[in-house]
Amino acid sequence: xxxxxxxxxxxxxxxxxxxxxxxxxxxxxxxxxxxxxxxxxxxxxxxxxxxxxxxxxxxxxxxxxxxxxxxxxxxxxxxxxxxxxxxxxxxxxxxxxxxxxxxxxxxxxxxxxxxxxxxxxxxxxxxxxxxxxxxxxxxxxxxxxxxxxxxxxxxxxxxxxxxxxxxxxxxx
Numbered sequence: 001x002x003x004x005x006x007x008x009x010x011x012x013x014x015x016x017x018x019x020x021x022x023x024x025x026x027x028x029x030x031x032x033x034x035x036x037x038x039x040x041x042x043x044x045x046x047x048x049x050x051x052x053x054x055x056x057x058x059x060x061x062x063x064x065x066x067x068x069x070x071x072x073x074x075x076x077x078x079x080x081x082x083x084x085x086x087x088x089x090x091x092x093x094x095x096x097x098x099x100x101x102x103x104x105x106x107x108x109x110x111x112x113x114x115x116x117x118x119x120x121x122x123x124x125x126x127x128x129x130x131x132x133x134x135x136x137x138x139x140x141x142x143x144x145x146x147x148x149x150x151x152x153x154x155x156x157x158x159x160x161x162x163x164x165x166x167x168x169x170x171x172x
Contacts, residue, residue, distance in 0.1 A: 013060040018051035020069035036123035063101040084120040118161040
């Protein structure tokens, strides 16, 4: 599967992408937003294994700019809903790449899998991520206290994009 947008190539992640995933993970750990996410592996063997699992799921996608991975998007399918996740290298933040690729994949999932409901979770204090979700049409439907370790908790937002709510004629 390959999706081309005006600037990007989106493809299924493959096991060989582990080196780029390692770079993205390393960059993300330096981010002020890393505290709002589960810890990512640091050892090469762990990153290779995780990338293999990502690739095997067929729900992880590499976002490439000029044949270089700049980030990835993923989905977790459960009960007819698709939970969206993403991570982009900070060198490529602020250019609209996350929006462009997420929008294209949401359209792809709607057409190919008849997906109608997408969800996402992010820290309310992660303003760029909240803004991206809102721009994509997601609505924050609830908040909850989230903690990935005993020393730190934060308010997480639960976001929903319901394509049938946006366009009741979708699919019919």
